[in-house]
Amino acid sequence: MKHAVLPELALHGHIDVSSDLILCLEPFGVSRRRPQQDQEWLCRCLIHIIQSAVSVAQPAQKQKWREKVLARMKSEAGELYGNVDVRAWPGVLELLNADHLSLEPEAFCEQVLLQLCMSSNNTAWYEGLVQAARLLSSQRMVLHFGADKIRDTFNDRMHFDRSQRQNLLGLVLKNAPRTVVQDVLRRIDGDDVDVSERDDEEIILVRELIRTLGEDIRCCRHAYFKMKSDWIASRWGGVLVHEELTPEQICDHMEDEDNYEELLRLAVNRCIKYGRKFEAARMLARPPSRVTRVFETNRNDKQLAYLVSLYQEMEKPLSRFGPIEECCLRLPCSQSDVLYIDDDSSALAKLEHDLLDDPQEKLAIGVWWFWRCFDPGLDVWPRASFLAIAYPGAFVIVDFMRLENHYAVERKSKDIVSRIMAAPNILKVTHDIAAARALEVLQRTLIPHEDLISDEVPAYPTVMPLIDLGMVAAFVRQKKPSASCASKLGSVTFDYLRLELCLSEMLSNFERRPLRQSQLHFALTLAWCPLMILRALCSYEIVTLQQVRLMTLRVGFIGAPRNWEDGLRRVCFSSETHGRQGPYEWDMDGNECSSGLPGQYAKNLWEDSLWHSKLQRPDMKLDLGALLRRHVAALMIPEEGRIGMEGALAFLFNQARTKEELNGLYTAYQQQETTNARTTT
Numbered sequence: 001m002k003h004a005v006l007p008e009l010a011l012h013g014h015i016d017v018s019s020d021l022i023l024c025l026e027p028f029g030v031s032r033r034r035p036q037q038d039q040e041w042l043c044r045c046l047i048h049i050i051q052s053a054v055s056v057a058q059p060a061q062k063q064k065w066r067e068k069v070l071a072r073m074k075s076e077a078g079e080l081y082g083n084v085d086v087r088a089w090p091g092v093l094e095l096l097n098a099d100h101l102s103l104e105p106e107a108f109c110e111q112v113l114l115q116l117c118m119s120s121n122n123t124a125w126y127e128g129l130v131q132a133a134r135l136l137s138s139q140r141m142v143l144h145f146g147a148d149k150i151r152d153t154f155n156d157r158m159h160f161d162r163s164q165r166q167n168l169l170g171l172v173l174k175n176a177p178r179t180v181v182q183d184v185l186r187r188i189d190g191d192d193v194d195v196s197e198r199d200d201e202e203i204i205l206v207r208e209l210i211r212t213l214g215e216d217i218r219c220c221r222h223a224y225f226k227m228k229s230d231w232i233a234s235r236w237g238g239v240l241v242h243e244e245l246t247p248e249q250i251c252d253h254m255e256d257e258d259n260y261e262e263l264l265r266l267a268v269n270r271c272i273k274y275g276r277k278f279e280a281a282r283m284l285a286r287p288p289s290r291v292t293r294v295f296e297t298n299r300n301d302k303q304l305a306y307l308v309s310l311y312q313e314m315e316k317p318l319s320r321f322g323p324i325e326e327c328c329l330r331l332p333c334s335q336s337d338v339l340y341i342d343d344d345s346s347a348l349a350k351l352e353h354d355l356l357d358d359p360q361e362k363l364a365i366g367v368w369w370f371w372r373c374f375d376p377g378l379d380v381w382p383r384a385s386f387l388a389i390a391y392p393g394a395f396v397i398v399d400f401m402r403l404e405n406h407y408a409v410e411r412k413s414k415d416i417v418s419r420i421m422a423a424p425n426i427l428k429v430t431h432d433i434a435a436a437r438a439l440e441v442l443q444r445t446l447i448p449h450e451d452l453i454s455d456e457v458p459a460y461p462t463v464m465p466l467i468d469l470g471m472v473a474a475f476v477r478q479k480k481p482s483a484s485c486a487s488k489l490g491s492v493t494f495d496y497l498r499l500e501l502c503l504s505e506m507l508s509n510f511e512r513r514p515l516r517q518s519q520l521h522f523a524l525t526l527a528w529c530p531l532m533i534l535r536a537l538c539s540y541e542i543v544t545l546q547q548v549r550l551m552t553l554r555v556g557f558i559g560a561p562r563n564w565e566d567g568l569r570r571v572c573f574s575s576e577t578h579g580r581q582g583p584y585e586w587d588m589d590g591n592e593c594s595s596g597l598p599g600q601y602a603k604n605l606w607e608d609s610l611w612h613s614k615l616q617r618p619d620m621k622l623d624l625g626a627l628l629r630r631h632v633a634a635l636m637i638p639e640e641g642r643i644g645m646e647g648a649l650a651f652l653f654n655q656a657r658t659k660e661e662l663n664g665l666y667t668a669y670q671q672q673e674t675t676n677a678r679t680t681t
Contacts, residue, residue: 015053016061017053017054017057017061017062017065018057018060018061018062018064018065018068021050021053021054021065022065022068022069022072024050024069025069025072025073025080025083025084025092026080026083026084027046028043028046028084028085028088028091028092029083029084029085030042030046030085031043031085031087031088032085032115033115036087036127036131039085039087039088043085043087043088043091044091046088047091047092047094047095050095051095066096066097069096070096070098070102073102073103073104074102074104077104077106077107078107080107081104081107081108081110081111082111084111085115086108086111086112086115086116086135087115087116087131087135089103089108089135089139090135090138090139100139100140100141103139103141105141105144106144108139108141108144109136109141109144109145109149112132112135112136112141112145113132113149113153115128116128116129116131116132116135117129117132117153122159122160125159126160126164126168129153129154129168130167130168130171132153132172133154133168133169133171133172134171134172136172137171137172137173137174137175137176140175142172142173142176142177142180143176143177143179143180147180147183147184147187148187150169150172150173150180150184151184151187151188154168154169154172155168155169155188155192157192157202162201162202162204162205165205166205166208166209166212169184169205169209170209170212170213173209173213174213177455178215178453178454178455179453179454179455181213181215182215182216182219182453185206185209185210185215185219185220185223186219186220188202188205188206189202189203189206189220189221189222189223190220190221190222193206193222193223203222203223203226206220206222206223207223207226207227207378210223210378211377211378214380215381216380216381217378217379217381218379218381221258225257225259225262225263227374227375227378227379228253228257228263228374229262229263229266230374230375231374231375232250232254232263232266232267232270233266233267233270238270240267240270240271240279241270241274244507245507246282247267247271247279247280247282247283248282248286249507249508250267250283251264251267251283251286251288251289252508252509252512253372253509254267255286255288255512256509256511256512260288260292261292261293261294264283264289264292264294265294267280267283268280268283268284268294268298271283272298272304277301277303277304277307278307280298280304281304281307281308281310281311282311284298284304284308285307285308285311285312285314319516319517319518320517320518321334321335321338321517321518321520321521322517322518322521322672323502323504323518323521323522323672324502324504324505324518325500325502325504326673326676327500327601327602327673328499328500328501328502329493329497329499329500329501329502329525329529329665329669330521330668330669330672331395331521331524331525331528331665331668332661332664332665332667332668333395333524333668335517335520335521337395338395338396338397338520338524339351339394339395339396339397340397340399340520341396341397341398341399341403341413342399342402342403343402343403343406343409344406344408344409344412344413347396348412348413348416350394351389351394351396351398351416351420352416354391354394355391355420355423355426356416356419356420356423362425362426362645362646362647362648362650362651363391363392363426363427363648363651364391364426364427364428364429364467364531364534364535364648364651364652365389365390365391365420365426365427365428365429365531366389366390366391366429366430366527366528366529366530366531366532367387367388367389367390367421367428367429367430367527368387368388368430368431368523368526368527368530369384369385369386369387369388369438369441369442369445370384370385370386370388370510370523371383371384371385371441371445371510372385372509372510372511373436376436381444382441382444383400383441383444383445384400384441384442384445385399385400385401385510385511386398386399386400386401386510386515386523387400387417387442387445388523388524388526388527389420389527390524390527390528390531391531392657392661395524395527395528397515397520397523397524398413398417399513399515400414400445401511401513402513404449407448407450410448410449411448414445414446414447414448417446418446418461421442421446421461421462421463422461422462422463422464424464424465424641424643424644424645425644425645425647425648426648427465427466427467427552427645427648427649427651427652428463428464428465428466428467429466429467429469429530429531429534430466430467430468430469430530431468431469431470431489431492431526431529431530432468432469432470432481432486432487432489433466433468433470433555434468434470434481434564434565434568434569435487435565437565439463439555439556440460442463443460443461443463443556444460446460446461447460447461459558460556461556462554462555462556462557462558463554463555463556464553464554464555464557464637464641465552465553465554465637465642465645465648466552466553466554466555467534467548467551467552467553468481468551468553468568469489469492469530469533469534470486470487470492471486471551471568471571472534472537472543472548472551473485473486473492473533474486474571474573475543475547475551475573475618475624476537476542476543476616476617476618477573477616478573478574478616478618478619479572479573479574480569480570480571480572480573481568481569481571482569482570485596489501489526489529489530490503491596492529492533493529493533494596495596495597496533496536496537496597497529497532497533497536497662497665498599498600498601498602498603498604498605499601499602499665499669501525501529502522502525503522504518504522505518505519505522506522510523532658532661532662532665534652535652535654535657535658535661536606536658536662538652538653538658539652539653539654539655539658539659540606540612540655540658542615542617542618543618545649545650545653547618547624548649548652549642549649550624550625550628550636551624551628552637552642552645552649553632553635553636553637554635554636554637554641555635560634560635561634561635564632564634564635567631567632568631568632568635570631571627571628571631571632573618573619573622573624573627574619574622575619575621575622597615597616599611602666602669602670603666604662604663604665604666606659606662607659
């Protein structure tokens with residue numbers, strides 16, 4: 001009988017769709033155990049026949065038929081699901097205009113296991129598992145299938161190699177709830193991995209799955225340990241092999257780890273292998289190292305033991321609130337002036353009062369945050385350890401790591417910081433925010449941890465209005481924001497504040513608690529300096545209000561371009577065809593030179609009219625608005641959105657207040673140098 005007969009019968013009332021087609025699901029069992037291509041063809045034919053009859057029925061009959069079939073799918077699950085090819089259910093749901101919630105999860109998952117995940121032939125078995133993985137993922141049944149069953153079914157080490165298992169697990173866990181994904185990865189990492197094997201297949205599997213699924217490697221302790229050990233010294237490199245960090249800095253990143261001894265053994269053995277016993281001795285001389293088996297193992301090496309004894313006698317440098325190196329920039333405040341927020345205290349209340357309670361107050365704040373990432377290609381979920389905020393009369397540290405230990409306080413503090421970041425009357429000043437996806441790190445941190453690991457991740461908070469000092473410096477120097485004179489805060493600080501930044505703490509471990517006072521000073525410096533430099537450039541008329549207004553951006557909003565950083569770093573602030581993009585900077589007379597801006601060190605040269613008059617200015621031929629619209633149009637704040645930020649922009653151009661704070665900076669530097677001279681004497 002041709003399928004056209006069925007709609008004719010329904011059209012003329014010879015069959016009642018609402019009652020005569022109730023058993024329409026059973027025919028979908030005809031494709032069981034058939035190849036996927038045949039199954040898809042048979043399923044499409046059945047759907048077409050049923051749809052042709054239902055389409056000509058009366059609306060009331062259609063609705064009644066749909067309700068009865070959906071009711072069968074719930075009430076007769078035990079018998080019905082066994083008679084239907086489980087691969088047909090997506091087509092059935094489309095026919096019924098329903099979703100996966102109409103399925104009975106237990107019966108569905110049982111039939112997936114019985115129909116697709118068992119075979120005596122390995123090739124057919126693998127093909128069935130691929131179909132099962134896709135089916136579970138598309139119908140969102142991974143949670144009901146369960147982490148244990150997923151691991152047992154799709155990670156059969158006896159019958160399938162690593163690449164096959166990686167493909168299966170990647171398919172089934174794609175778009176699965178994060179709790180299930182992390183549970184599966186954690187179980188494989190904890191039970192199957194052998195860390196002692198350099199090229200263990202299971203740890204490679206876990207790492208590749210983390211990379212494919214974009215999951216947080218911190219949920220897998222063995223994979224995280226392997227990543228960190230490779231960061232220290234892998235077969236092909238590492239910070240120790242390439243001498244990128246000092247032995248003390250490497251130990252600073254190891255000593256709080258659960259497997260500290262293994263990491264220490266790796267580092268010390270690699271140093272000894274390359275004949276670098278001085279570095280090995282500096283590691284073994286640290287107090288935490290002396291109680292380890294690594295120390296005991298190497299104490300019979302007389303040369304190494306002698307070097308260790310020398311380094312043990314060296315006095316540990318005092319942690320002070322200031323630069324570690326001499327003749328470097330010191331903030332115009334003391335350690336007691338810093339508001340340290342790690343609980344629901346008066347410091348948090350003061351931050352909220354200063355920046356949010358008085359909507360009439362318009363000001364600019366400097367912000368920066370600190371995190372660790374050992375492998376950008378693998379560690380894609382880093383979060384900030386803490387946030388540094390600087391604004392006139394206040395220096396603030398918001399310690400997210402400690403706040404996350406208290407659920408209610410974490411939510412309250414992160415809500416306050418998120419509101420600050422989105423407040424239209426508070427101008428946020430940063431530096432080189434386009435580097436290393438720094439914005440995503442901050443946004444991820446501002447989401448409470450419970451929400452971050454949930455199945456439905458909330459929208460990331462918006463940051464606006466924002467000015468990147470790197471962008472302004474590049475505009476002034478007629479360069480790209482990626483040029484060293486704009487992207488390196490140390491260079492910009494030396495050029496415009498005539499002081500060196502102390503970068504000794506730059507590569508230290510900002511996740512250790514308590515933070516050293518020198519770390520606090522360094523962190524606040526990275527928040528305060530961009531704000532101070534921008535205020536100087538504005539107050540002393542290197543840039544105009546209109547130019548700064550155009551360079552004020554909004555970032556992190558819903559619908560923002562994914563790779564907005566690339567567009568920002570490609571902007572060339574020069575009207576010349578290629579711009580001044582050579583390896584050199586430009587001196588006061590426009591000649592190429594390899595150094596930065598000249599001028600006396602540690603002096604407020606902004607009051608020196610000769611120095612000020614020779615500073616390089618922006619390219620006056622450049623149409624700044626058109627240039628930014630061409631590269632970062634989506635980030636520019638619309639005219640109606642700029643109203644609330646006008647007061648904050650005006651604050652940047654207050655020369656009297658800028659001069660006062662600059663004088664405070666150089667006074668603090670002179671006092672520090674006087675103290676250092678007395679201590680030396």
